[in-house]
Amino acid sequence: MKKGQKFAVIIIGPPGAGKGTQAELLAEKINLYYFETARVLEKSWTNAKKSDYIEIDDGEKFYLLDEKKLFDKGIICSPPFVSFIVKKKIKELAEQNKNIILAGSPRTLHEGKQLMPFLIDLYGVENILVLELKISNKQAIWRNTRRKLCSKCRYPVPFTKETQKLKECPKCSGKLVTRTLDKEEVIKVRLKQYTGRTYPLFKYFKEIGVIVKEINGEQSIEDVFKDILKAIER
Numbered sequence: 502m503k504k505g506q507k508f509a510v511i512i513i514g515p516p517g518a519g520k521g522t523q524a525e526l527l528a529e530k531i532n533l534y535y536f537e538t539a540r541v542l543e544k545s546w547t548n549a550k551k552s553d554y555i556e557i558d559d560g561e562k563f564y565l566l567d568e569k570k571l572f573d574k575g576i577i578c579s580p581p582f583v584s585f586i587v588k589k590k591i592k593e594l595a596e597q598n599k600n601i602i603l604a605g606s607p608r609t610l611h612e613g614k615q616l617m618p619f620l621i622d623l624y625g626v627e628n629i630l631v632l633e634l635k636i637s638n639k640q641a642i643w644r645n646t647r648r649k650l651c652s653k654c655r656y657p658v659p660f661t662k663e664t665q666k667l668k669e670c671p672k673c674s675g676k677l678v679t680r681t682l683d684k685e686e687v688i689k690v691r692l693k694q695y696t697g698r699t700y701p702l703f704k705y706f707k708e709i710g711v712i713v714k715e716i717n718g719e720q721s722i723e724d725v726f727k728d729i730l731k732a733i734e735r
């Protein structure tokens with residue numbers, strides 16, 4: 502990353518790779534705005550009624566509660582709907598000159614093709630870095646079924662010796678919960694979605710000249726973080 506220029510980091514990996522945890526760490530360590538797609542999506546349908554929809558540029562309508570249904574099953578929400586919401590928010594952040602870290606976007610080739618040219622325009626291709634967090638499916642299932650999330654502030658609490666008995670969020674004392682999304686059968690759906698729908702993005706990144714760096718996500722949280730910092734500094 503060039504010093505003095507605003508930049509965007511994108512973390513991509515299967516569920517349980519540690520995207521949220523690492524993004525939180527990175528946002529704290531360097532001056533980054535953590536953009537979590539799931540959080541923005543969930544906000545869009547909180548308190549939504551059955552008749553509520555978002556109409557995107559070409560007039561297509563997406564009903565918020567239909568999107569929520571997909572999300573709860575572990576299926577990726579409609580790409581045009583996601584792209585629309587994500588682009589709107591990123592434009593706001595870029596206009597405020599914020600460095601950003603994205604976790605959870607892009608998740609499909611469709612979203613990538615909408616989002617990447619837009620990001621390149623705002624940040625410049627040399628100021629965008631994709632980090633691929635790699636873990637095995639077995640590890641992904643193990644981690645997801647054990648992790649917890651703060652019901653108040655969404656802080657992710659991975660399963661470690663230190664955290665296994667925690668009941669309250671270390672940040673805000675909110676109640677820690679296991680998400681429906683982290684049940685084994687839902688994780689299996691999410692892993693399939695990752696391989697089939699997210700993975701093709703890496704070929705696309707190559708085509709458009711975006712730098713991708715692989716990170717071994719099976720190490721301890723601290724070691725993964727060290728590798729990420731190294732990748733960013735270079």
Ligand SMILES: [Zn+2]
Nearest residue numbers: 651654670673
């Ligand atoms: Zn919390």
